[in-house]
Amino acid sequence: MADRSVADAPAKAVGMGMMPGMAPVTATPVAGVLLDIDETLVDLEWAMHRALREATAPYASLSEAEWEAFCAVFTRGSDDIYDRYVAGEITFAEQRVLRAERCLAAVGTAFPDTAAAASWLAAYEKAQPGYVRAFDDVVPLLDELDAAGVVYGAVSNNVHDYQRAKLDHAGLARIRVLVGIDAVGVAKPDPAIFREGLRLLGTAAEHTVYVGDNPHHDVVGAAGAGLRGIWLNRAGREVPEDAAHAVAEQIASLRELPALIGLV
Incomplete structure (x- = not known):
């Protein structure tokens, strides 16, 4: 894993980065990345x-x-x-x-x-x-995470076996850590499902980011579990009012994530 912090990552982000008016994210080294699946990894x-x-x-x-x-x-x-x-x-x-x-x-x-x-x-x-296919920015991201020694996995609001098959069909069998709603009996934004992802990754919440396309389920939910939530906003949508308090960072592509978390 790269040993630099994310202190100046927002300024280096290629896309949207921090939301206007938001305070910089606390500088904390990233050891793990958890990702949503549908509309984040898989189109x-x-x-x-x-x-x-x-x-x-x-x-x-x-x-x-x-x-x-x-x-x-x-x-x-x-x-x-x-x-x-x-x-x-x-x-x-x-x-x-x-x-x-x-x-x-x-x-x-x-x-x-x-x-x-x-x-x-x-x-x-x-x-x-x-x-079923992966978005074209997924494999480059996973390559960069592998090169940096950052562990990664997926947390999804569907059952494990169905999502496992989906990832495999999309050519993403390398994503071995996968948590579905049947793992702990709850769905995002419940903190318990994110904590199960942390347990399987073996990383602490404060050293882990979560990336997803749903600002409420993914970003608000991740924040509730102590993770750094990042909104993947491919379509350039406005932040919903019920998530505005949690959405401090957003990206338009997964290609922007390594810079945002201080890996490049």
């Missing part, structure tokens, strides 16, 4: 959109604009349904079907019966893994 939205089109084509004939709207409802307009799965109210398969039904309703159609919904689910589950 899940791209994979979902393509699998959705493939699986849903037999049930809906849509224009390009309608397909875009359909996919947007599934990936960005169904958080309430996914939250029910995380809370244990419905199964993973059930939340997928419910989201698909919401998408179909949005374009004025529906599955003809439960057998069709089951067939759609099977087709979607078969198609999606083939589209």
